[in-house]
Amino acid sequence: MVSVRVRVPVKATLFGEHAVVYQKPAIAATLPLHIRVEVKPLDKKAIVIESRGINVPLRKAVYDRASEVVNGEVDSDIVKKVISYVIKAIEVCEESSEAKFKGYSVAIESSLPVGVGLGTSAAISVGTVTACLVLNGAVSVLSNDVRRLIAYLAWQTEKRVQGAASPMDTHTVTFGGLLYIKPWIPSVEPIEPKCKFPLIVGYTHKAYTTAELVSHVKDLYTKHSRVVELIMDLIAVVVEEARKCIEQCRLDELGELMNINHGLLSALGVVSPQTDTIVHALRRAGALGAKMSGAGGGGAFLALAKTEKDAEMLSSVAKSLGATVVAQSIHMGGVDIESGR
Structure with a gap:
């Protein structure tokens, strides 16, 4: 079966958290720890979400796209939020590309808990958007222009789930490296350190x-x-x-x-x-x-x-x-x- 598997790093904010919400600059960096997202097409109007190692009490949930009902063990707020990120990421992906499939199977692999300040939700959003775009033939190579699109769509995903969101996390994990964040644009500039800093x-x-x-x-x-x-x-x-x-x-x-x-x-x-x-x-x-x-x-x-x-x-x-x-x-x-x- 056709499928797309992507790897997304998590991140740490070095400077500027909270002020970035008020359109101030920030500095963030990606870390050598990744979340993997694999997306496959389904021949039914559903989004099946599975976790492999992710540190939330979710094994499998099924979102019926016709009734908009989620079936599965979705009692905790963390599980509901993970499911929401995946569903909204698929939505924004399809809105920006020619959707070819009725539904999707989305598998998430991570050793990190969600919501500890390392950009896991952004990584899930970026990973789902990227895999969906590739699966639907909208992108094939991750050029800078494509990365800007992915970061923007993942940011829209986070805004739909959270109501409001800074573009910092989604842009950081999309582009990677040590970055100067300009949220008012939004855009990122790479910072070139002159030496390693432990x-x-x-x-x-x-x-x-x-x-x-x-x-x-x-x-x-x-x-x-x-x-x-x-x-x-x-x-x-x-x-x-x-x-x-x-x-x-x-x-x-x-x-x-x-x-x-x-x-x-x-x-x-x-x-x-x-x-x-x-x-x-x-x-x-x-x-x-x-x-x-x-x-x-x-x-x-x-x-x-x-x-x-x-x-x-x-x-x-x-x-x-x-x-x-x-x-x-x-x-x-x-x-x-x-x-x-």
Whole structure:
């Protein structure tokens, strides 16, 4: 049977989270950890969604396209959201291409939980959109123009599911590498580091959803607009300075900017106590800088090490505090087609 299998990296936000929602720049990078999405055509009006290893309580769900009813074990909010991303990704794909099939089978493979701040939902959206476009013959080669289309369609997918979404995650995992994000366009610019910088990325349990945390910051903005505007402006300045430090290999200063960014996010009330404990422990253990990453409320964090050996030691420190460490380097690739048609 004809099928398309794609591989999509997850990502970490290095600088600029939350401010990016307010049209400020950000810096993000893809990680050497991938989600795989395989899409096959079906001869019935349904979308069958299966998981293989994905860390959510979903094995198989069937969406009847005629009745718009989902059958299967879909009790949890996380499962419902994963299903929604797949369904909406298929919809936006078909709207932008000549749909050739009545339905689709979509299999998702991942070792990561959804919703920890590493862009897993964006990866699922990008992977589903890409595989659907290839399957329907709309694209065959992932040129920059095609990647822009995929990133845009995946962003529309996230907006349909979430109501509002930054283009950062979908653009980052589509293009890959170390990127400067311009959400007001939206577009990305690659950042060329002059040297390697050892980075550890991990996550803890996340107590709140991204939507809840974005809503919290929005409420804070409504109450204290002048103060929050200044915080967002300061985060934007940190992003610009961080880009210079990366390009000029000024790692000590880069670490200091991570610490500043973390403090500003703490002022917005999105840093969980557990993440704060880990971040400060990593600094005491010798990290040049450490901060939360993503929406907060638990979830992802990162730290900049002096050397690769130090990165190993920092990973051990984070694990001893209950964190899961997923990466110690940046991956320079974006979405790619592993097999198809």
